[in-house]
Amino acid sequence: MIAVPDAASVVDPERFGTVFDAHYEEIRRYIGRRLDLDIAEDLAAETFLIAFRRRHRFDPQKGMIRPWLYGIATNLIGRHRRSELRRYRALARTGPPTDDDRHDQRIVDQVSAGTTVGRLSGALARLSPGERDVVLLIAYSGLTYDEVAAALGIAYGTVASRLNRARTKLNESLRWGPE
Amino acid sequence: MNEFKLIDTAMPDAPPSDPEQTAAVRARVLRGSRTRRRSGKPAAAALAALATVTVIVAIVGIPRLTGPFPASPADRRESSSGRYWRVIMEENRLWRTSGNYFLRQRLSHVQWRRTGLVDETAAWGPEANLVDEKRFLSSEPATAADRRAWKRAGSPESCEYLKCRAADLRVGQTKFDLLPGSWFWQNGFSGPPLTNLDPMKLPGDPSTLRSAILRFWPEGDHPEKAWDVPAKDMPTKDDWLWGTSTDILTQLPISSATRTAFYRMLTELPGARVIRRSGTVTIARALQDGYLEQHVVFDPATGKLSALEYVLLKRDPARRGGAGDFSSLPKGTVIDQLTFTQMGWTDEDPGLPQGCTLREQQTCGP
Numbered sequence: 001m002i003a004v005p006d007a008a009s010v011v012d013p014e015r016f017g018t019v020f021d022a023h024y025e026e027i028r029r030y031i032g033r034r035l036d037l038d039i040a041e042d043l044a045a046e047t048f049l050i051a052f053r054r055r056h057r058f059d060p061q062k063g064m065i066r067p068w069l070y071g072i073a074t075n076l077i078g079r080h081r082r083s084e085l086r087r088y089r090a091l092a093r094t095g096p097p098t099d100d101d102r103h104d105q106r107i108v109d110q111v112s113a114g115t116t117v118g119r120l121s122g123a124l125a126r127l128s129p130g131e132r133d134v135v136l137l138i139a140y141s142g143l144t145y146d147e148v149a150a151a152l153g154i155a156y157g158t159v160a161s162r163l164n165r166a167r168t169k170l171n172e173s174l175r176w177g178p179e
Numbered sequence: 180m181n182e183f184k185l186i187d188t189a190m191p192d193a194p195p196s197d198p199e200q201t202a203a204v205r206a207r208v209l210r211g212s213r214t215r216r217r218s219g220k221p222a223a224a225a226l227a228a229l230a231t232v233t234v235i236v237a238i239v240g241i242p243r244l245t246g247p248f249p250a251s252p253a254d255r256r257e258s259s260s261g262r263y264w265r266v267i268m269e270e271n272r273l274w275r276t277s278g279n280y281f282l283r284q285r286l287s288h289v290q291w292r293r294t295g296l297v298d299e300t301a302a303w304g305p306e307a308n309l310v311d312e313k314r315f316l317s318s319e320p321a322t323a324a325d326r327r328a329w330k331r332a333g334s335p336e337s338c339e340y341l342k343c344r345a346a347d348l349r350v351g352q353t354k355f356d357l358l359p360g361s362w363f364w365q366n367g368f369s370g371p372p373l374t375n376l377d378p379m380k381l382p383g384d385p386s387t388l389r390s391a392i393l394r395f396w397p398e399g400d401h402p403e404k405a406w407d408v409p410a411k412d413m414p415t416k417d418d419w420l421w422g423t424s425t426d427i428l429t430q431l432p433i434s435s436a437t438r439t440a441f442y443r444m445l446t447e448l449p450g451a452r453v454i455r456r457s458g459t460v461t462i463a464r465a466l467q468d469g470y471l472e473q474h475v476v477f478d479p480a481t482g483k484l485s486a487l488e489y490v491l492l493k494r495d496p497a498r499r500g501g502a503g504d505f506s507s508l509p510k511g512t513v514i515d516q517l518t519f520t521q522m523g524w525t526d527e528d529p530g531l532p533q534g535c536t537l538r539e540q541q542t543c544g545p
Contacts (some may be wrong), residue, residue: 020205025196031192039192048208091191116189124186130543139183139190170182 016055019065020048027073030140034077034084043080047073070141071151074133082127091121123173131166134159140146182339261524263291264432272515273321274337275504281326287314290430291529310529314353315339345542353530355543378407381427385443392423417448418467425475429487429517432524439482445475459485469493471514484522489515 028044035043050072058068077084083175124132130152137148145163149156190545265419267289274282276480297522318337320326329335339348348354382388394418403462414422425443433441436517445462454461474488490513494506505514535543 017205019210020208024201024205029193037193041196041204045204045208048204052208072410116185117191118185122188135183135186139186166341167182174185176180 007142019051019069023066023069023077024048026141027069027120030070030136032078033140034085036087037055039080039083042074043076046076050076053126066141066148067143068153070137070143070147071153073102074152076080078129078133084132087124088125088146092125094120105136117173121171126173127166127169128162130154131162131169134162135166135170140165181543207272222281254267256320261526263293263525263527263529265292265521265523265525265527266290266430266518266519267521268429268517268519269316269515270515271513273508273512274318276329276332278328278335280325280332281508282329283321284318284337286339287316288312289529291525292430306466308530309357312353312529313339313348313356315350318350322412335531336511339493353544355529357535357537357543381437381440382460383440385440388437388440389420389444392420392427394421395423400526414467417450421445421448421451421464421473425473425487427518428475428484435482438484442477442482463490465492470495486519487517488513501543 024044027047028040031043031047032040034040047069051069058065124135127135133152134148137143137151138145143151145159147157149159152159186253187285197497203424225454226423235247268287270284270286272284272286276282291310291312293308315338320329336349374384382391393416396419396528424445428441440463442460445451445464451462451464454463458478458480460479461474462477463472465472471492472490474486475484477484478484490507491505491510494508494510505512532544
């Protein structure tokens with residue numbers, strides 16, 4: 001069983017391993033859903049390395065460990081914005097990669113899923129970087145609005161306004177498809 | 180189903196991690212060592228591979244700097260570490276006003292860059308990594324004719340920008356811009372992701388340096404996909420190398436060996452020419468659109484960067500904006516000049532005004 005780390009685990013180098021054990025997989029998965037896996041593996045490691053090096057800067061008054069880690073990961077993803085956009089554009093053109101485990105899935109479901117992924121990918125590519133960060137933090141990590149604000153170092157109101165704009169764009173894309 | 184749930188459900192998931200790889204990452208993180216390069220190759224092997232790429236373009240007729248650049252005894256005396264990389268410079272620029280007369284303006288900049296901190300923790304480490312202390316020294320009509328035009332216009336007050344807004348700097352005033360560490364003036368269009376690049380570790384050999392910088396050339400062989408500009412405005416690889424190199428030379432901490440390697444690399448670029456004057460060497464190259472030439476001026480005795488200049492190369496009265504604003508001036512006019520008086524490490528803190536804290540994206544004073 002993985003121990004739930006407390007704030008002291010972040011600061012104490014001896015106990016930082018519990019932070020890694022509790023959160024590495026989800027951070028890697030979050031990055032891996034936004035970037036190609038070879039980049040994601042490196043950035044996940046980099047996220048924890050940065051967290052370890054900067055552990056004395058962690059301020060539990062500002063939030064919990066998860067938003068802190070997601071914030072670092074999101075900032076690192078920001079350096080690979082072009083790779084992320086390329087990925088969405090490729091998905092928008094071709095849909096998700098074929099999954100051999102789903103060989104028995106009806107072809108119509110696959111086509112439908114591919115269309116949805118294509119439209120979503122096209123819509124995500126058209127969001128501003130700030131809107132995309134907010135949307136994907138909520139969608140993939142399940143962070144609350146407060147936690148997203150803490151993770152990105154922005155105001156709660158900014159989270160809300162980015163979400164409003166993003167939802168409008170997403171709905172338009174899903175309703176009408178890519179331009 | 181709301182949008183977030185739909186995204187979570189529909190978008191491709193990442194495969195589970197390999198336990199052995201995770202264990203190796205865990206061990207590396209807890210040792211605090213650097214992660215591997217994205218290529219997956221060991222850094223040394225990647226560097227060796229880069230070094231084998233022959234990229235130097237020799238152009239017959241371009242004057243070359245001959246003989247070795249002298250080592251920099253002054254640099255050796257300087258501190259090789261400190262809390263800040265500090266650049267002290269003075270800017271002397273020509274401004275064309277809406278009244279069609281020119282002002283000659285002088286501003287001083289002192290930039291403290293904390294290289295130990297990078298912006299990946301910006302959200303949780305809200306301290307600014309770069310302090311740019313800017314003082315507006317003077318603003319005067321450039322010539323007697325400009326002075327007459329200025330008087331005819333009612334002798335308007337001049338500010339840092341053409342329109343004087345409340346927060347804009349006036350002559351004699353100082354302000355502090357507090358910025359993320361990744362910020363820098365980008366003349367090289369889109370520079371390398373500097374937080375990924377430890378400038379102090381850039382090689383001191385021109386061809387290896389060129390290869391190292393070109394690793395950041397956007398999109399490899401398909402740059403057209405990376406630039407949000409019309410194809411005609413897209414820089415060539417050589418233009419980009421020049422711009423990015425001058426950005427790094429003028430702003431970031433690099434060793435004296437790397438600085439010398441940059442000079443050598445720049446002289447080898449197609450279109451570069453070398454001008455020797457008493458006590459200085461200038462490497463000159465036309466900027467992309469051919470209206471301005473950029474001059475990198477250094478002291479051959481010490482290798483120190485002396486100045487960066489923009490010189491009017493071509494006049495086009497039909498052109499509006501940009502270099503076209505200076506078409507009434509003689510060719511060879513220095514439009515903008517940055518003179519570097521000091522560049523090196525220091526432990527001295529910036530003298531922020533009372534009440535000004537090191538928080539990013541803020542401006543303190545006047």
